[in-house]
Amino acid sequence: MKKIVIAIDGFSGCGKSSTAKQVAKKLGYTYIDSGAMYRAATLHFINKFTELTNPKDIQRALDSLEIAFHQNEASDHQDTYLNGLNVEKKIRSMEVSEKVSEISKIKEVRQELVAQQQRLGKHKGVVMDGRDIGTVVFPGAELKVFMTADTKIRAERRQKELLERGELVELDKIIHNLQERDRIDSSRSESPLKKADDAVEIDTSLLDFEEQICQITDLAKKKI
Ligand code: C5P
Numbered sequence: 187m188k189k190i191v192i193a194i195d196g197f198s199g200c201g202k203s204s205t206a207k208q209v210a211k212k213l214g215y216t217y218i219d220s221g222a223m224y225r226a227a228t229l230h231f232i233n234k235f236t237e238l239t240n241p242k243d244i245q246r247a248l249d250s251l252e253i254a255f256h257q258n259e260a261s262d263h264q265d266t267y268l269n270g271l272n273v274e275k276k277i278r279s280m281e282v283s284e285k286v287s288e289i290s291k292i293k294e295v296r297q298e299l300v301a302q303q304q305r306l307g308k309h310k311g312v313v314m315d316g317r318d319i320g321t322v323v324f325p326g327a328e329l330k331v332f333m334t335a336d337t338k339i340r341a342e343r344r345q346k347e348l349l350e351r352g353e354l355v356e357l358d359k360i361i362h363n364l365q366e367r368d369r370i371d372s373s374r375s376e377s378p379l380k381k382a383d384d385a386v387e388i389d390t391s392l393l394d395f396e397e398q399i400c401q402i403t404d405l406a407k408k409k410i
Pocket residue numbers: 198199220221222224225286287288290291315316317318319367368371
């Protein structure tokens with residue numbers, strides 16, 4: 187059977203990752219969370235006290251950045267590793283969420299991570315979610331989806347996720363963070379968040395999770 191690339195982009199907290207993960211599972215594809223890579227890079231920059239205005243400092247931090255994904259057998263999730271350490275929980279914290287969009291707009295960071303993402307998807311059979319997957323990473327992706335959802339609904343979902351990870355955060359703080367990330371992600375000069383012309387837009391505000399997955403797997407099956 188023909189293997190394709192499925193690119194899922196959209197605003198923060200629309201449920202892209204959980205949807206992409208299940209779509210990949212249904213199709214027997216590999217799921218790649220590009221946001222986790224930007225989050226791991228952000229944690230690395232925090233750990234290294236990287237001076238964001240100094241290109242040499244940025245390059246030095248990137249030279250010592252190694253990101254990997256490993257299956258967590260206990261939770262049936264993929265965990266993100268930074269230089270050999272499992273950072274899955276840390277990269278989802280509010281501390282990282284508050285800094286990730288600033289790091290993600292740095293040209294050198296994007297060049298490095300886009301190259302890694304293209305290597306990970308070069309044999310196809312992948313579902314990758316992010317902000318620029320259908321526009322920059324895989325502009326030739328056979329299926330492109332652009333997900334949106336009402337801000338309050340997105341914030342409530344994110345609050346629940348954080349709580350499940352043991353972090354209690356006020357809804358207003360989460361709404362502010364989502365809006366701020368969307369603003370920075372959409373207005374940056376390097377590969378801004380935008381819908382690819384040939385992407386199918388799905389508003390997930392009123393869809394239940396199973397419906398989202400079915401819609402995308404049905405679209406994928408037509409291309410395979
Ligand atoms: O997908 P997630 O919300 O975990 O992504 C965290 C942040 O990483 C985004 O707000 C964005 O700043 C950055 N990102 C990006 N390009 C991607 C994926 C994520 O700039 N392809």
